[in-house]
Amino acid sequence: MMRTKVLDTKKKAKPETAQPEEEYTLDNSVVIDKYKSAANVANLALAAVIEQVKENASIYELCKVGDNKVDELCKKTYAKSKISRGLSYPTSVSVNSIACHFSPVESDAESAKPLQKGDIVKIQIGAHFDGLAAVVGHTVVVGASEAEPVTGENADLLAAAHYAAEGILRMIKPGKKSTDISDVATKITQTFGCLPLEGSLCHNQIRNKIDGEKHIVLNPGEDQKFKVKVNEIEVGEVYLIDILVAGGQAKPRTTKHRTTVFAKSGTTYQLKMQVARSLYSEVSSKFATFPFSIRCCEDERKARMGVIECAKSRVLESFDVIEEKDGNNVAQVCFTVLVTPKGVIRITQGPAFNPKVVITDKKVDSEITALLNTSAKSLK
Numbered sequence: 001m002m003r004t005k006v007l008d009t010k011k012k013a014k015p016e017t018a019q020p021e022e023e024y025t026l027d028n029s030v031v032i033d034k035y036k037s038a039a040n041v042a043n044l045a046l047a048a049v050i051e052q053v054k055e056n057a058s059i060y061e062l063c064k065v066g067d068n069k070v071d072e073l074c075k076k077t078y079a080k081s082k083i084s085r086g087l088s089y090p091t092s093v094s095v096n097s098i099a100c101h102f103s104p105v106e107s108d109a110e111s112a113k114p115l116q117k118g119d120i121v122k123i124q125i126g127a128h129f130d131g132l133a134a135v136v137g138h139t140v141v142v143g144a145s146e147a148e149p150v151t152g153e154n155a156d157l158l159a160a161a162h163y164a165a166e167g168i169l170r171m172i173k174p175g176k177k178s179t180d181i182s183d184v185a186t187k188i189t190q191t192f193g194c195l196p197l198e199g200s201l202c203h204n205q206i207r208n209k210i211d212g213e214k215h216i217v218l219n220p221g222e223d224q225k226f227k228v229k230v231n232e233i234e235v236g237e238v239y240l241i242d243i244l245v246a247g248g249q250a251k252p253r254t255t256k257h258r259t260t261v262f263a264k265s266g267t268t269y270q271l272k273m274q275v276a277r278s279l280y281s282e283v284s285s286k287f288a289t290f291p292f293s294i295r296c297c298e299d300e301r302k303a304r305m306g307v308i309e310c311a312k313s314r315v316l317e318s319f320d321v322i323e324e325k326d327g328n329n330v331a332q333v334c335f336t337v338l339v340t341p342k343g344v345i346r347i348t349q350g351p352a353f354n355p356k357v358v359i360t361d362k363k364v365d366s367e368i369t370a371l372l373n374t375s376a377k378s379l380k
Contacts, residue, residue, distance in 0.1 A: 024131075024132070024207045025236055026235075026236050026238070026338055026339070026340045026341065027236070027341060031132060032338065032340065032345075034078075034083075034129045034130050034132040035132050035133075035134055035238070035336070035338060035347055036134075036347055037077050037078070037129050038088070038126075038127045038128050038129050038132060038133055038134040038347075039127075039134035039136070039336060039347035039348045040073075040077075041069075041070055041073040041074060041077065041127035041134075042070070042088075042125055042126055042127045042134045042135060042136045042348050043136055043348055043349065043350075044069065044073060045066045045069040045070045045073065045091070045125050045127065046066070046123060046125055046136050046138055046350055047351075048065055048066065048069040049062050049065050049066045049069075049091065049093070049123050049125070050123065050138070050140055050350070050351065052065055053115065053121055053123075053140050053142060054115070054142065054143075055114070055115060055116060055117050055142060055143060056114040056115065057114065057115045057142075058111065058112055058113075058114060058115075059093045059095070059102070059104060059110070059111050059113065059115070060104050060105075060106055060108070060111035060112065060295075062091070062093045062123070063090070063091040063092065063093055063103055063104065063111075063293070063295065064091075064295075065091070066091030066123070066125045067087060067090060067091050067293075067295070067296060070086065070087050070091075070125065070127045071086065071087075073127070074086055074127060074129070077129065078129055083129055083130040084128070084129075084130060084131060084288065085127075085128065085129050085130075086127070086128065086286070086287070086290075087125075087126060087127060087128075087287070087290065087292065087296065088126035088127055088128040088133035088134070088135060088210055088290045088291075089124060089125060089126030089133075089135050089210065089290065089291050090103050090125070090261060090291065090292055090293035090295065090296055091103060091123070091124070091125045091293075092122075092123070092124045092125070092261070092293075093121060093122070093123055094121075094122040094124075094321075094330070094332075095115065095119050095120065095121055095122070096119060096120050096329050096330070097246075097323045097324045097327045097328060097329055097330060098122075098255065098257075098321060098322075098323050098330070099122070099197055099244050099246070099252060099322045099323055099324060099330040099332070100122070100124065100244065100321075100322050100332070101259075101261050101319045101320060101321045101322060102257065102321050103260050103261050103293040103295065104257075104258075104260060104295070105258075105260055105293070105294060105295045105300050105304070106295070106300070107300070108257075108258055108260075110257060115142050116142065117142050117143040118141065118142060118143060118154075119141070119142040120139060120141055120154060120157070120158075120329045120330070120331060121139065121140050121141070121142060122137060122138070122139050122330065122331065122332040123137065123138055123139075123140070124136070124137035124332065124334055125137075126210065126290075128290065130207075131207040131208035131288065132207060133205060133210050133290065133336070134336040134347055134348050135210060135240055135242075135334060135335075135336055135348060136334060136335060136336070136348035136349065136350060137242065137332045137333060137334025137335070137350075138332070138333065138334075138350025138351065139158060139161060139331040139332050139333065139350075141154065141158070144357050144358075145357060146354070146356045146357055149356065149357050149358065149359045150357060150358045150359065151359050151360075153193070153247060153329075154329060155358045155359050155360040156192040156193055156194060156247075156360050156362055157192070157194055157245060157246070157247060157329055157330075157331045158331050158353075158358045159192050159353075159358055159360045159362065160188065160189040160191070160192035160193075160194040160245045160331070161189075161243055161244075161245040161331040161332060161333045162333060162353045162358075163188050163191075163192075163364060163368075163372070164184075164185045164188045164189050164196065164243050164245060164333070165241065165243050165333035165335065166372055166376075167184045167185065167188045167368060167371055167372060168181055168184060168185055168202075168216075168241055168243065169241070169335075169337065169344075169346055169376045170371055170372065170374050170375075170376050171184050171371075172233055172239060172241070172337055172339060172344055173233060173339075173344065173378070173379060173380065174232075174233055174234055174235050174339065174379055175232055175233065176232065176233045177230055177231070177232055178214075178215065178216040178217065178228075178230055178231040178232070178233075179230050181216050181233075182196075182216060182217060182218050182219070182220065184368075184371070185218050185219070185243065186218070186219055187368065188364060188368055189245050191362055191363070191364050191365070191368070192360065192362050193247060193362070194245045194246060194247050194250065195219050195245070195246065195247075195249070195250035196218035196219040196243060196244065196245055196250065197218070197219065197244040197245070197246055197250050197251075197252050197322075197324065197330065198219045198220070198221050198249075198250055198251050198252060199217060199218075199219065199220060199221050199224055199252065200217075200218045200219070200242065200243075200244050200252070201215050201216070201217060201218070201242070202215065202216040202218065202239060202240060202241045202242050202243075203215060203216075203239070203240050203242075204237050204238060204239050204240075205238040205239065205240050205336065206238070208288055208289050208290070209289055210240055210290065210291070211240070214231045214237075215228065215229070215231065216231070216239075216241075218243065218244075219250065233339060234339065235339055235340070235341055235379070236339065236340075236341070237339045238336065238337070238338050238339070239336070239337050239339070240334070240335075240336055241334065241335055241336075241337060242332070242334040243332065243333045243334065244330055244331070244332050245330065245331050245332070246324040246328045246329065246330045246331075247328040247329065248324070248326050248328040249325075249326065250324060250328070251324065251325045251326070252322045252323070252324065252325065253322070253323060253324075253325040254320045254321070254322060255320070255321045255322065255323045257321040258321075259311075259318045259319065259320050259321065260293050260294050260295060261291050261292070261293050261318075261319035262283075262291065262292060262294070262307060262310070262311065262316040262317060262318055262319065263287075263289060263290060263291040263292065263316065263317050263319065264280075264283060264284065264287075264288070264289045264315065264316060264317070265314055265315060265316060265317040266289075267313075267314045267315050268315070269313040269314070269315050271309055271310065271313065271315065272309065273305075273306065273309050275302050275305045275306040276305075276306040276307075276308075276309035276310050277306075278302065278306060279297065279302065279303050279306030279307060279310060280306070280310055280315060280316070282297060282298060282303075283297075283316070291319055294307055333350070334348075335347075335348045335349055336348045339379075343377045343378065343379055344376060344377050344378070344379065345377065346376065
Protein backbone atom coordinates (compact mmCIF):
# COMPACT_ATOMS: atom_id res chain seq x y z
CA MET A 1 0.00 0.00 0.00
CA MET A 2 0.84 0.87 -0.37
CA ARG A 3 0.95 -0.75 2.98
CA THR A 4 2.10 2.55 4.42
CA LYS A 5 3.16 1.89 7.98
CA VAL A 6 6.22 1.73 10.15
CA LEU A 7 8.22 -1.29 8.98
CA ASP A 8 7.65 -4.05 11.53
CA THR A 9 10.80 -6.06 12.18
CA LYS A 10 9.16 -8.40 14.68
CA LYS A 11 8.37 -11.97 13.68
CA LYS A 12 4.86 -12.64 12.46
CA ALA A 13 2.99 -15.68 11.30
CA LYS A 14 4.14 -16.03 7.72
CA PRO A 15 1.28 -15.19 5.35
CA GLU A 16 0.53 -16.89 2.11
CA THR A 17 1.80 -14.77 -0.77
CA ALA A 18 0.50 -14.71 -4.29
CA GLN A 19 3.04 -15.83 -6.87
CA PRO A 20 3.38 -14.32 -10.33
CA GLU A 21 2.02 -16.59 -13.04
CA GLU A 22 3.55 -17.13 -16.46
CA GLU A 23 0.73 -15.47 -18.40
CA TYR A 24 0.54 -12.50 -16.03
CA THR A 25 3.90 -10.93 -16.88
CA LEU A 26 4.49 -7.53 -18.48
CA ASP A 27 5.61 -9.33 -21.64
CA ASN A 28 1.90 -9.90 -22.23
CA SER A 29 0.15 -6.89 -23.79
CA VAL A 30 -3.20 -8.08 -22.40
CA VAL A 31 -1.78 -7.82 -18.88
CA ILE A 32 -0.58 -4.27 -19.52
CA ASP A 33 -4.01 -3.37 -20.89
CA LYS A 34 -5.67 -4.66 -17.71
CA TYR A 35 -3.29 -2.63 -15.55
CA LYS A 36 -4.05 0.46 -17.65
CA SER A 37 -7.79 -0.18 -17.45
CA ALA A 38 -7.56 -0.42 -13.66
CA ALA A 39 -5.53 2.79 -13.65
CA ASN A 40 -8.14 4.56 -15.76
CA VAL A 41 -10.83 3.58 -13.26
CA ALA A 42 -8.73 4.70 -10.28
CA ASN A 43 -7.83 8.01 -11.95
CA LEU A 44 -11.46 8.77 -12.84
CA ALA A 45 -12.65 7.83 -9.35
CA LEU A 46 -10.02 10.12 -7.85
CA ALA A 47 -11.21 12.94 -10.10
CA ALA A 48 -14.81 12.34 -8.99
CA VAL A 49 -13.81 12.65 -5.33
CA ILE A 50 -11.65 15.74 -5.91
CA GLU A 51 -14.61 17.43 -7.61
CA GLN A 52 -16.57 17.07 -4.36
CA VAL A 53 -13.81 18.32 -2.04
CA LYS A 54 -15.13 21.62 -0.75
CA GLU A 55 -16.03 23.32 2.51
CA ASN A 56 -18.51 21.34 4.64
CA ALA A 57 -18.09 18.16 2.60
CA SER A 58 -18.41 14.93 4.61
CA ILE A 59 -15.44 12.55 4.66
CA TYR A 60 -17.77 9.55 4.70
CA GLU A 61 -19.69 10.82 1.68
CA LEU A 62 -16.45 11.49 -0.20
CA CYS A 63 -15.37 7.90 0.44
CA LYS A 64 -18.72 6.67 -0.86
CA VAL A 65 -18.30 8.76 -4.02
CA GLY A 66 -14.97 7.09 -4.73
CA ASP A 67 -16.13 3.55 -3.95
CA ASN A 68 -19.30 3.94 -6.03
CA LYS A 69 -17.38 5.37 -8.98
CA VAL A 70 -15.00 2.40 -9.01
CA ASP A 71 -17.94 0.01 -8.85
CA GLU A 72 -19.74 1.81 -11.68
CA LEU A 73 -16.73 1.94 -13.99
CA CYS A 74 -15.60 -1.62 -13.27
CA LYS A 75 -19.01 -2.94 -14.34
CA LYS A 76 -18.68 -1.14 -17.68
CA THR A 77 -15.14 -2.35 -18.42
CA TYR A 78 -14.57 -5.91 -19.70
CA ALA A 79 -18.35 -6.18 -19.31
CA LYS A 80 -18.58 -9.50 -21.16
CA SER A 81 -15.68 -11.07 -19.28
CA LYS A 82 -16.01 -13.06 -16.06
CA ILE A 83 -12.72 -11.80 -14.63
CA SER A 84 -12.61 -10.46 -11.07
CA ARG A 85 -12.85 -6.69 -10.68
CA GLY A 86 -13.43 -3.95 -8.12
CA LEU A 87 -11.61 -1.99 -5.46
CA SER A 88 -7.96 -2.81 -4.86
CA TYR A 89 -7.90 -0.21 -2.10
CA PRO A 90 -11.01 1.42 -0.57
CA THR A 91 -11.34 5.18 -0.83
CA SER A 92 -9.59 6.87 2.07
CA VAL A 93 -9.74 10.58 2.86
CA SER A 94 -7.09 11.58 5.40
CA VAL A 95 -7.05 15.21 6.55
CA ASN A 96 -4.20 17.40 7.81
CA SER A 97 -1.95 15.43 10.22
CA ILE A 98 -3.75 12.13 9.50
CA ALA A 99 -1.42 10.41 7.05
CA CYS A 100 -3.34 7.44 5.68
CA HIS A 101 -5.97 4.71 5.97
CA PHE A 102 -8.80 6.98 7.20
CA SER A 103 -11.76 5.29 5.53
CA PRO A 104 -14.62 5.68 8.01
CA VAL A 105 -17.94 3.92 8.33
CA GLU A 106 -21.13 5.95 8.67
CA SER A 107 -21.38 5.34 12.42
CA ASP A 108 -17.96 6.89 13.12
CA ALA A 109 -18.33 10.33 14.68
CA GLU A 110 -15.36 11.63 12.68
CA SER A 111 -17.01 10.69 9.39
CA ALA A 112 -19.55 13.51 9.75
CA LYS A 113 -16.96 16.17 10.59
CA PRO A 114 -17.11 18.68 7.71
CA LEU A 115 -14.05 19.78 5.78
CA GLN A 116 -12.88 23.32 6.40
CA LYS A 117 -11.20 25.82 4.12
CA GLY A 118 -7.44 25.25 4.10
CA ASP A 119 -7.62 21.58 5.10
CA ILE A 120 -4.92 19.35 3.56
CA VAL A 121 -6.91 16.46 2.08
CA LYS A 122 -5.24 13.23 0.96
CA ILE A 123 -7.34 10.94 -1.23
CA GLN A 124 -6.27 7.38 -2.02
CA ILE A 125 -8.13 4.80 -4.08
CA GLY A 126 -7.42 1.69 -6.14
CA ALA A 127 -9.06 -0.61 -8.67
CA HIS A 128 -8.24 -3.93 -10.31
CA PHE A 129 -9.19 -6.20 -13.17
CA ASP A 130 -8.28 -9.87 -12.95
CA GLY A 131 -6.19 -9.15 -9.85
CA LEU A 132 -4.02 -6.61 -11.71
CA ALA A 133 -4.24 -3.49 -9.60
CA ALA A 134 -3.58 0.22 -9.86
CA VAL A 135 -3.66 2.66 -6.95
CA VAL A 136 -3.55 6.45 -6.94
CA GLY A 137 -3.18 9.04 -4.19
CA HIS A 138 -3.28 12.82 -4.39
CA THR A 139 -3.40 15.82 -2.05
CA VAL A 140 -5.66 18.83 -2.44
CA VAL A 141 -6.22 21.89 -0.28
CA VAL A 142 -9.83 22.88 0.37
CA GLY A 143 -10.59 26.20 -1.33
CA ALA A 144 -7.19 26.60 -3.00
CA SER A 145 -7.08 28.30 -6.41
CA GLU A 146 -4.94 30.69 -8.42
CA ALA A 147 -6.93 33.50 -6.80
CA GLU A 148 -6.31 32.04 -3.32
CA PRO A 149 -3.08 30.06 -3.61
CA VAL A 150 -1.43 27.85 -1.00
CA THR A 151 1.65 29.53 0.48
CA GLY A 152 4.08 29.08 3.35
CA GLU A 153 4.71 25.72 5.01
CA ASN A 154 1.74 24.02 3.38
CA ALA A 155 2.97 25.04 -0.06
CA ASP A 156 6.43 23.71 0.79
CA LEU A 157 4.81 20.46 1.91
CA LEU A 158 2.85 19.98 -1.32
CA ALA A 159 5.85 20.89 -3.46
CA ALA A 160 8.04 18.45 -1.53
CA ALA A 161 5.62 15.59 -2.16
CA HIS A 162 5.28 16.47 -5.85
CA TYR A 163 8.99 16.76 -6.60
CA ALA A 164 9.84 13.71 -4.50
CA ALA A 165 7.35 11.73 -6.59
CA GLU A 166 8.88 13.00 -9.81
CA GLY A 167 12.38 12.22 -8.57
CA ILE A 168 11.49 8.70 -7.45
CA LEU A 169 9.74 8.03 -10.77
CA ARG A 170 12.97 8.82 -12.60
CA MET A 171 14.88 6.50 -10.29
CA ILE A 172 12.65 3.53 -11.09
CA LYS A 173 15.10 1.93 -13.52
CA PRO A 174 16.45 -1.64 -13.73
CA GLY A 175 19.42 -2.02 -11.39
CA LYS A 176 18.63 0.99 -9.20
CA LYS A 177 18.89 0.20 -5.49
CA SER A 178 16.06 0.86 -3.07
CA THR A 179 18.43 2.75 -0.76
CA ASP A 180 19.43 5.13 -3.56
CA ILE A 181 15.78 5.81 -4.33
CA SER A 182 15.12 6.51 -0.65
CA ASP A 183 18.10 8.88 -0.51
CA VAL A 184 16.74 10.90 -3.43
CA ALA A 185 13.36 11.25 -1.71
CA THR A 186 15.04 12.48 1.46
CA LYS A 187 17.24 14.97 -0.37
CA ILE A 188 14.35 16.46 -2.32
CA THR A 189 12.01 16.79 0.64
CA GLN A 190 14.72 18.33 2.83
CA THR A 191 15.00 21.13 0.27
CA PHE A 192 11.47 22.13 1.27
CA GLY A 193 12.03 21.74 5.01
CA CYS A 194 10.25 18.37 5.12
CA LEU A 195 10.95 14.64 5.24
CA PRO A 196 9.21 11.47 4.08
CA LEU A 197 7.19 10.01 6.93
CA GLU A 198 9.70 7.85 8.80
CA GLY A 199 9.69 4.20 7.81
CA SER A 200 6.94 4.50 5.21
CA LEU A 201 6.98 1.82 2.54
CA CYS A 202 6.70 1.53 -1.21
CA HIS A 203 6.10 -2.02 -2.47
CA ASN A 204 6.35 -4.13 -5.55
CA GLN A 205 3.00 -5.44 -6.76
CA ILE A 206 2.10 -8.85 -8.11
CA ARG A 207 -1.25 -10.25 -9.17
CA ASN A 208 -3.79 -10.07 -6.32
CA LYS A 209 -1.31 -8.32 -4.02
CA ILE A 210 -0.44 -4.63 -3.82
CA ASP A 211 2.08 -4.97 -0.99
CA GLY A 212 4.67 -7.46 -2.22
CA GLU A 213 7.83 -8.69 -0.55
CA LYS A 214 10.19 -6.09 -2.05
CA HIS A 215 10.27 -2.74 -0.25
CA ILE A 216 11.59 0.73 -0.75
CA VAL A 217 11.79 2.18 2.76
CA LEU A 218 11.57 5.96 2.79
CA ASN A 219 13.39 7.82 5.58
CA PRO A 220 14.19 4.66 7.58
CA GLY A 221 14.44 5.04 11.34
CA GLU A 222 17.66 4.33 13.21
CA ASP A 223 16.44 0.86 14.19
CA GLN A 224 15.63 0.06 10.55
CA LYS A 225 18.70 1.23 8.66
CA PHE A 226 20.75 -1.90 9.26
CA LYS A 227 17.86 -4.35 9.11
CA VAL A 228 16.23 -3.39 5.83
CA LYS A 229 17.09 -5.51 2.82
CA VAL A 230 18.49 -3.60 -0.16
CA ASN A 231 16.44 -4.40 -3.26
CA GLU A 232 17.05 -3.65 -6.92
CA ILE A 233 14.47 -2.66 -9.50
CA GLU A 234 14.02 -5.27 -12.24
CA VAL A 235 12.38 -5.34 -15.66
CA GLY A 236 8.94 -6.91 -15.45
CA GLU A 237 8.13 -5.52 -12.01
CA VAL A 238 5.24 -3.32 -10.93
CA TYR A 239 5.67 -0.86 -8.07
CA LEU A 240 3.29 1.06 -5.87
CA ILE A 241 5.10 4.27 -4.99
CA ASP A 242 3.50 5.89 -1.94
CA ILE A 243 5.10 9.13 -0.77
CA LEU A 244 3.95 10.70 2.49
CA VAL A 245 5.72 13.91 3.44
CA ALA A 246 5.58 15.90 6.68
CA GLY A 247 7.32 18.78 8.38
CA GLY A 248 9.21 18.54 11.66
CA GLN A 249 10.57 15.11 12.57
CA ALA A 250 7.99 13.36 10.34
CA LYS A 251 7.49 10.52 12.80
CA PRO A 252 4.35 8.36 12.51
CA ARG A 253 2.16 6.93 15.21
CA THR A 254 -1.08 4.98 15.31
CA THR A 255 -4.11 7.13 16.12
CA LYS A 256 -7.07 6.35 18.34
CA HIS A 257 -9.37 6.35 15.32
CA ARG A 258 -11.17 3.08 14.72
CA THR A 259 -9.40 0.83 12.22
CA THR A 260 -11.73 0.11 9.31
CA VAL A 261 -9.35 -1.10 6.58
CA PHE A 262 -8.21 -4.72 6.62
CA ALA A 263 -6.89 -7.37 4.23
CA LYS A 264 -6.51 -11.13 4.30
CA SER A 265 -3.11 -11.99 5.72
CA GLY A 266 -2.76 -15.55 4.46
CA THR A 267 -2.64 -16.84 8.03
CA THR A 268 -4.94 -19.80 8.66
CA TYR A 269 -7.09 -20.19 11.78
CA GLN A 270 -10.33 -21.98 12.61
CA LEU A 271 -12.62 -19.07 13.45
CA LYS A 272 -15.02 -19.81 16.31
CA MET A 273 -17.73 -17.17 15.91
CA GLN A 274 -20.28 -17.49 13.12
CA VAL A 275 -20.21 -13.74 12.51
CA ALA A 276 -16.42 -13.91 12.00
CA ARG A 277 -16.70 -16.88 9.63
CA SER A 278 -19.39 -15.08 7.63
CA LEU A 279 -17.25 -11.96 7.33
CA TYR A 280 -14.19 -13.94 6.26
CA SER A 281 -16.25 -15.74 3.62
CA GLU A 282 -17.59 -12.44 2.29
CA VAL A 283 -14.11 -10.94 2.20
CA SER A 284 -12.73 -13.95 0.33
CA SER A 285 -15.39 -13.82 -2.36
CA LYS A 286 -15.73 -10.04 -2.67
CA PHE A 287 -12.29 -8.58 -2.01
CA ALA A 288 -9.91 -11.55 -2.33
CA THR A 289 -6.55 -10.46 -0.86
CA PHE A 290 -6.97 -6.73 -1.50
CA PRO A 291 -7.50 -4.21 1.32
CA PHE A 292 -11.14 -3.42 2.03
CA SER A 293 -13.14 -1.17 4.33
CA ILE A 294 -15.84 -2.67 6.51
CA ARG A 295 -17.90 0.18 5.04
CA CYS A 296 -18.04 -1.90 1.85
CA CYS A 297 -19.43 -5.03 3.52
CA GLU A 298 -23.07 -6.07 3.16
CA ASP A 299 -23.88 -5.59 6.85
CA GLU A 300 -21.66 -3.01 8.53
CA ARG A 301 -22.82 -3.88 12.06
CA LYS A 302 -22.07 -7.59 11.65
CA ALA A 303 -18.79 -6.79 9.93
CA ARG A 304 -17.70 -4.68 12.91
CA MET A 305 -18.46 -7.62 15.19
CA GLY A 306 -16.84 -10.25 13.00
CA VAL A 307 -13.66 -8.32 12.36
CA ILE A 308 -12.73 -8.47 16.06
CA GLU A 309 -11.97 -12.20 16.04
CA CYS A 310 -10.57 -12.06 12.49
CA ALA A 311 -8.05 -9.37 13.47
CA LYS A 312 -7.21 -10.95 16.83
CA SER A 313 -6.45 -14.30 15.17
CA ARG A 314 -4.57 -12.45 12.43
CA VAL A 315 -6.45 -13.94 9.51
CA LEU A 316 -7.10 -10.29 8.67
CA GLU A 317 -4.31 -7.73 8.81
CA SER A 318 -5.15 -4.27 10.16
CA PHE A 319 -4.34 -1.07 8.29
CA ASP A 320 -4.37 1.27 11.27
CA VAL A 321 -4.99 4.98 10.86
CA ILE A 322 -1.59 6.71 11.03
CA GLU A 323 -0.80 10.33 11.89
CA GLU A 324 2.29 12.50 12.26
CA LYS A 325 2.97 12.33 15.99
CA ASP A 326 3.55 16.06 16.55
CA GLY A 327 0.45 17.10 14.63
CA ASN A 328 2.30 18.31 11.53
CA ASN A 329 0.36 18.27 8.28
CA VAL A 330 1.06 15.45 5.83
CA ALA A 331 0.92 15.50 2.01
CA GLN A 332 0.78 12.45 -0.24
CA VAL A 333 1.45 11.43 -3.82
CA CYS A 334 0.83 7.79 -4.71
CA PHE A 335 1.06 6.04 -8.06
CA THR A 336 1.52 2.67 -9.75
CA VAL A 337 4.38 2.24 -12.23
CA LEU A 338 5.14 -0.59 -14.66
CA VAL A 339 8.75 -1.47 -15.51
CA THR A 340 8.06 -3.02 -18.91
CA PRO A 341 10.66 -4.41 -21.34
CA LYS A 342 10.01 -1.36 -23.54
CA GLY A 343 10.10 1.32 -20.87
CA VAL A 344 8.78 2.65 -17.57
CA ILE A 345 5.09 3.56 -17.54
CA ARG A 346 3.40 5.56 -14.78
CA ILE A 347 -0.24 4.52 -15.06
CA THR A 348 -1.93 6.43 -12.22
CA GLN A 349 -1.73 10.13 -11.55
CA GLY A 350 -3.73 12.95 -10.01
CA PRO A 351 -4.18 16.44 -11.45
CA ALA A 352 -1.03 18.18 -12.67
CA PHE A 353 0.96 20.22 -10.14
CA ASN A 354 0.12 23.91 -10.60
CA PRO A 355 2.81 26.34 -9.37
CA LYS A 356 0.26 29.16 -9.58
CA VAL A 357 -1.86 27.43 -6.94
CA VAL A 358 1.03 26.10 -4.82
CA ILE A 359 3.56 28.91 -4.41
CA THR A 360 6.88 28.15 -2.75
CA ASP A 361 10.13 30.10 -2.84
CA LYS A 362 12.24 26.98 -2.33
CA LYS A 363 13.99 25.28 -5.25
CA VAL A 364 15.81 21.99 -5.74
CA ASP A 365 19.56 22.05 -6.46
CA SER A 366 21.24 21.51 -9.83
CA GLU A 367 21.77 17.78 -9.26
CA ILE A 368 18.08 17.16 -8.60
CA THR A 369 17.11 19.51 -11.44
CA ALA A 370 19.23 17.40 -13.78
CA LEU A 371 17.47 14.26 -12.54
CA LEU A 372 14.03 15.81 -13.03
CA ASN A 373 14.98 16.78 -16.58
CA THR A 374 15.68 13.15 -17.53
CA SER A 375 13.09 10.92 -19.19
CA ALA A 376 10.72 9.18 -16.81
CA LYS A 377 10.05 6.47 -19.41
CA SER A 378 13.58 5.41 -20.27
CA LEU A 379 14.98 2.17 -18.86
CA LYS A 380 18.41 3.82 -18.50
